[in-house]
Amino acid sequence: MGIKELPDNDLAWRMGQLAKDGERGSGPFEQYAEELYSRYAKQAVNLSCYYGLRIDDANDAVQTAFIKAFRSIASYRKDKVFKNWFFKIVLNCVRDSYNQKKRNFHSDIDDVEIPNEHFSKEFHISMSIRGIINELPDKLKEVLILKVYTGMSIEEISRATGVSVRQIHNRINQAYTVVKKKIEEEELI
């Protein structure tokens, strides 16, 4: 079975075994790491942006999350769902970065992005939706992002966040209701 066909938990477990054997920087370790990166980097960056981070900060947070995951891969247990384990790390990194940015928030004139030729109607809708999601209370925002942009199931989100399944149901429902209402109010669609 080639690397592409290996399930996530198998890849992660193999990396863990290599790490335990002192082979953290080896060729196979890097190959497995690259495969996991190709599977989840985009989802992780999307999650970070929808959480409220700018793209540079999102890439930094995701980079930190991957490095943390690779360095602690020896503690990964094969019977765990890799996605839950990994996105728990991502969420922690994103939260840290977001809280830090929120505290130190300031906007230099040089940082302000000037609308350019990409500023189309579609771009306006998408950015507005992202803004609506950014502004949700953290507990609603987290479950919505995990559900929509990582494709995790309710049960998986419950495990990754430590919140009961019932609560996740309620939060998703609340989050969707708020988002729908705001989209309608702003007449985006």
Place this chain on the structure above:
Amino acid sequence: MNFQEQNDVERLLLDHTIEEKIVDFHTIWGYYKDAERSKEVPMSGKKGGAKVAIWLSLFAIVAVAGWFGMTKYTAMKQQQTLESGNAMLVTLIVGDVEVKKSGSGDWTALYVDDVLKMGDEIKTADESYCEIQMIGRGIYRLESGTEMALSQLENVNGAVQATMTLNSGQVALKPEKLHEGETFQVETSTAIAAVRGTRFSVAVNGDGDTSVAVAEGTVAVAPNVTAIDDAANRGLVSQGAADTLQEQLVGTTPVTAGEELNVMTSSVKTLDAALTTAIETTVSNSGAITEDKLTAPDSPTGQSEVVLAVRDMAAADVAAATGTTAAPDVPLGSVVATRRAISEQALAILDQVTEDKIIQNVVEMVKVAVNSQPQGAVVFVDGVRVGTTPYVQIVQKNSEIALTLTADGYNDYNQTYKVDANTRMNIVAVMDRVNVPVSTTVSVEPTNAEVAAVTTTVAGTAEQVAAVSTTTTTVKQILPGDLLWNKSIAFVSETKDPVTYRGTMFATVGNKLYVISPNGTVLKTVTVIDSGTLTKPTVGDGLVFVGSDGGGVWAFDTSGNKVWSKSDAGKEMMGGVSPVAGSGIVAVPSIDNGISVYDSQSGATVAHISEPQQIFSKPLIVNGGKILVYAVEQGDVIGYDLQAKTELWRKKIANRIIMPILGNDSAAVVFDRDSGTFYGLNPSTGDQVWSKVLAATVKTTYYPVYISGKILVISKEADKVYVLYAKTGEILLNKTIAGISSYPFVSGEWVYVGTSSGGVYGFNYSSGASWSKTVSGAVSMISADDNGVYALTAGTVTGFAR
């Protein structure tokens, strides 16, 4: 919002997703390699001795300053977390209490001062209980046999949201007056009890029946029905309508002070089924139930036609099933609950959760440790029985505690202490023996040089004097490794692998079982069999068990009183084999009759595993007593399903297995002594999870020991001590100690070991801290509890502070 509407929103969001550019993998890989390299701290080039010394000194200064800084930082962070309501503090533990941290699969021991967060689970064993506090906000007390999860514990925009899921047992709680938007609730499979500033308890039995008792204020109890949520998820009911239906059909039942409300699982299921049928019927007649249909009041009760229709149908079904008819203006939820006066038992538990116990802030809490001689004395604080020594509790600084200790054969010890220490206060009480005959006059010197002591002149033999000296101990900071006391005892030191359990040591020699206090006093000697040899003792489920080379098994309580015995268990191989107990069963392996499994409390036969091959090793009970993992001498390891009474798996692991199977639900650890290889197996499947070769352990004569998730391995022959993490095989400690002569003992993060030259060593495998002391003679046994480390040499026990 129904399922379809949710799908529509999700699709809309996905359609308008902005795909951001991500950095390429090789950039991240470069950073990862840098991070790994920085861990290695390369030392390139040779440096002169002076330069190296200067660099090392500078490094040491920076490291020490950094350590203090980090410690301070960590403490501050912890304080913030606790005071914000995002975590809870363990303030009292009595008996065996375990925690499963969020994201971990393992239960590990919980200690006073531990911090609990959202997603953590706690369970208390029989005769055990604990108190946890949300600083400045409330106190929870978990009674024995309780399993509870901290499902939600977070500060959301300044409002604390606390939901505990009670799976079994009983919890009593007293929250402070809550602020706007804050939630304190306890959820079981059948009911949700929500509160604002009151005092109440929730209990759930094995069938899920829930009982809510209230001592102050009012609690709103709602049966935990899922029919309406399910209907909303299926699109039969809109979300807005679901909330209205929940309120009007199910509702909450108020429970006031002095009342107890019982919610039966069977009744909740009946109501759930009735509501499901009624909703489906209504929807098939008149379409999905939406908010519009619920707005116009069509009845004197203000309920709409649809609600009335669903209610009538469901009420009829419930009445048919239970014989109880709901009054028209009462929500159906009240039908499934029965009310009565609060029980004495519930009141007694609620008396333990009072407002004055709630710690107001982190900097004002003090850890109070109480120990006594003799150990095991019953402790009363402010007249309330709180446990036995050794006892630890966290209390508010500058509070006063009236301490009373009682023990059979001793005068009561009464003393009031003002808790004015900054962080920790140690109290060691030496109790006076009652009515000791005296004949000669002897002056008694204090036995503990480290503790300020006042002695009186008494009369008696030297042994009696030790007992009658009225030593009043004052409070003093004791450091790890400090001598506590040193006492000569008349006890045989030829014990086989003694075990320490609930503050008492148990050991067997020949046909006798000895019950020994940690300070070396033989409390009881039991002649178990007329002839033959007993196995080493094993403990679990509150009892002590021994087998014998002639067959049979005996169960004793922790005072050494026989509880039951069985003669049909097979003969046990001497050495590493002993019965194994836990999760309500005891399994007795044998060389001639397979494995006999009994109910640990009654001795009733649970199963018998026919195994034609000889068993030389102690088995392992996992998965709450559902699976037994054992090995036969010829090297096969077997997983046996005790419920289905079938073999789950059988794997050939080694040529010969004679060492005990150790571990927990995460890994069954098998030791091949011939090759020095340890294998971690998945207990459910037998799949190998990890393996580790420790060459120094080849042919070791000491049996590995399991304590709190760790495997302790020593090789007297190679002067080695290892601690392995059972789950992963990771080596937590690797020490070389010459002349090891005792089994090591693990307590918390500390490992203790004794040597033939009288060395007593303590190592912390987490912080790297260590200490060593010397006693006279070879150390044959070592054990520890919350307050001391006890080293046994021929005829003497010495106690050191941890």
